[in-house]
Amino acid sequence: MESIREMPVALAFGTLFCIVMARANATYWIGRGAIGGWRRHPKYAHHLDARSVKRAEGMVHRFGLLAVPLSFLTVGVQTAVNLMAGAGRMPLVRYLPAVAVGSLIWAGVYTVNGVALLDVILRLVH
Template identity: 55%
Template sequence: MDWISQQPFALAFVLLFVIVMLRANATYWLGRGALNGGRLSKKMARHLEGPTMLRAQRLSARLGIVAVPLSFLTIGVQTAINFSAGFTLMPLRRYLPAVIVGCLLWALLYSTVGMVGFAAIGALWNQITG
């Protein structure tokens, strides 16, 4: 993250957007694969029935398509929501616009407030270990 924080804002924003877009879509396709006969390990099967996944499914059911972009503003539910979208076969014509909005929000948040936070933690660490 240090390298990204040293880049101009526009470049940092684009890099973060691409990173989160790749991650979110990979998670969506993993969900699709799990539904369509992908072999799941026992550990993965437990995650599909775990509390985070159940919370993600309830959020998706309650908020529908809005759950995808909103998940990018949360901690701990984002991956489960994207996996759930794939697992429940959310159509790409709905998922892609929603995930683009979510990724834009995430990239904006991390390229502004997030980078300031990382810089502050790094400065504090340097003071402590200094």
């Protein structure tokens, strides 16, 4: 994060956007492949009963297209929502725009708040 703090704001934002897009899409594809298989396997299916997974699944079913970008405003649910979007086979034509909006939100929050907070912490430590 130190190197991101030293970047111009636009470059920091772009870097964070690329990082979260890569992470979120990887999580979607893990959900699409692995979780889809785990659902059919009795040995692993019970792991999908975790509270965060159930909450994420409910968000995806209840809010559909809005669940993905809204999850980027939460802590702990974002990964589960992207996993469930993949496991639920959310169509890419809907998922990609939703994850792009969510990634823009996340990058914006972390560019402004995360980098500023890190700056304050580093100034206090030094």
